[in-house]
Amino acid sequence: MNTIQSENFPLLYPSNTDCEYRIVRHGPGICQVELFFSHFDVASENPANCDRDYLEVKGARYCGKRDGQRVLVDFPKDKNELVLHFKTDSYQQLSGFRIEVKQLTSGCAPPENKTCEQTFSSESFQVISPGYQSGSYPDDADCKYTVKKSSFQVCALQVKFYTFDLEQSDDCSKDFYLSLSRSYVGVWNTIPSVSYSFLNTFIARTFLDL
Ligand SMILES: [Ca+2]
Numbered sequence: 211m212n213t214i215q216s217e218n219f220p221l222l223y224p225s226n227t228d229c230e231y232r233i234v235r236h237g238p239g240i241c242q243v244e245l246f247f248s249h250f251d252v253a254s255e256n257p258a259n260c261d262r263d264y265l266e267v268k269g270a271r272y273c274g275k276r277d278g279q280r281v282l283v284d285f286p287k288d289k290n291e292l293v294l295h296f297k298t299d300s301y302q303q304l305s306g307f308r309i310e311v312k313q314l315t316s317g318c319a320p321p322e323n324k325t326c327e328q329t330f331s332s333e334s335f336q337v338i339s340p341g342y343q344s345g346s347y348p349d350d351a352d353c354k355y356t357v358k359k360s361s362f363q364v365c366a367l368q369v370k371f372y373t374f375d376l377e378q379s380d381d382c383s384k385d386f387y388l389s390l391s392r393s394y395v396g397v398w399n400t401i402p403s404v405s406y407s408f409l410n411t412f413i414a415r416t417f418l419d420l
Contacts, residue, residue: 211310213309213310214231215307215309216229216306216308220306222304222305223304223305224298224303225299225301228295228298230293230294230295231295232291232292233291233292233313235285237315238345240314241284242316243283243292243311243312244283245267245280245283245309246280246309246312247272247276247281247309249277249306249307250272250276250277250306250308251276252264252274252306252307253303253304257273257274260274262299262302263299263302263304265295265296266295266296267292267294268283268284268286288344326339326340326351327353327356328353328355328356329358330356330357330358331359333360339351340353
């Protein structure tokens, strides 16, 4: 758990400031942040619209006296940080805030395509692990990719790895990628190209476990 607090806390925060607080996601399973306002006293004339001093979190403004309030915020899916803004004007300063920040893995939506079974039968195609766009694959995934001959004449399958980044372990017991009898694990700097003779159907299986 981390704590963030306004400048000079518990003394008066400065006027005319625009401070940014960045909460960096500390693991791929984190989907929510709990903000506990252990102290919150921010000047406002009208707490309904917070148009003087305010703390802004994902478009929501907080002002006034809010000791003891808990706020749950979804972590942005496409970013690895959540940014809080504290803006103050030139009139009236108060003691500000002290906020305990907890990153949560509970309440997360199940990752899409967790079973991620796919069949490919075209001449060339890309195999992309689930969650690739978001920067991390899900926990406990078990993916099965089936490749069918695109035509009767096909006798081999060439596999080129463009990106390959899995958790390292000596015997591939953690995250591993299994193709026929070969197992690959870890981060490769040079991307290998592998050919397999193609008998009937080719199956690759990937186990991912964080
Ligand atoms: Ca002010």
